[in-house]
Amino acid sequence: QKEVEQDPGPLSVPEGAIVSLNCTYSNSAFQYFMWYRQYSRKGPELLMYTYSSGNKEDGRFTAQVDKSSKYISLFIRDSQPSDSATYLCAMSEGSDYKLSFGAGTTVTVRA
Amino acid sequence: DAGITQSPRHKVTETGTPVTLRCHQTENHRYMYWYRQDPGHGLRLIHYSYGVKDTDKGEVSDGYSVSRSKTEDFLLTLESATSSQTSVYFCAISFGLIDVYTEAFFGQGTRLTVV
Numbered sequence: 001q002k003e004v005e006q007d008p009g010p011l012s013v014p015e016g017a018i019v020s021l022n023c024t025y026s027n028s029a030f031q032y033f034m035w036y037r038q039y040s041r042k043g044p045e046l047l048m049y050t051y052s053s054g055n056k057e058d059g060r061f062t063a064q065v066d067k068s069s070k071y072i073s074l075f076i077r078d079s080q081p082s083d084s085a086t087y088l089c090a091m092s093e094g095s096d097y098k099l100s101f102g103a104g105t106t107v108t109v110r111a
Numbered sequence: 112d113a114g115i116t117q118s119p120r121h122k123v124t125e126t127g128t129p130v131t132l133r134c135h136q137t138e139n140h141r142y143m144y145w146y147r148q149d150p151g152h153g154l155r156l157i158h159y160s161y162g163v164k165d166t167d168k169g170e171v172s173d174g175y176s177v178s179r180s181k182t183e184d185f186l187l188t189l190e191s192a193t194s195s196q197t198s199v200y201f202c203a204i205s206f207g208l209i210d211v212y213t214e215a216f217f218g219q220g221t222r223l224t225v226v
Binding site: 004006008032041042043044045046049051088090092095096097098099100101102103104 | 142144146150151152153154155156159161169170201203205208209210214215216217218219220
């Protein structure tokens, strides 16, 4: 069983819809949680970072972490075609970037 | 792309040959990482470095070695390439440890095919 599970999708939504992504994990030592966005043939780029449990909002993006359930989520409101990408969850036990990644969810936002 | 250059960007090599991938940064960041990305697995950590000549193994280090003789360069060597090492390799750098002011920046990736 993988440490981090993420539904690979693909997920296709109409423009303006809310995109909901999630990951589950098995390692209770994870403390740092991130979401990365990766466009085709590019490297991942950081979208959201959360330490421990709680919610964080940044513009159209909201990240949630529930450590008791070992479950993290990313919501994208008012989705745009430019949000079409692969979204990867990542997490770390310690404060370095030795990250454990989910497999990634491919999202397409239809105009 | 945060001053990270990976070379080569694409490579096809034969089974059993040694291959070296280079990650070069102009940011003077202390920490450097090598990941590989495969369908269904996301990214997996191969090796990392906390400074010059300070390296350690990651989750999938078998068959790989690294060297960091200068702050700006982190080399990944496949000692004897196998088909299972066909992958996209990403280098990442970070100034420091995880906090709200620090993030890891990823390079553009090297697409390696072992035939």
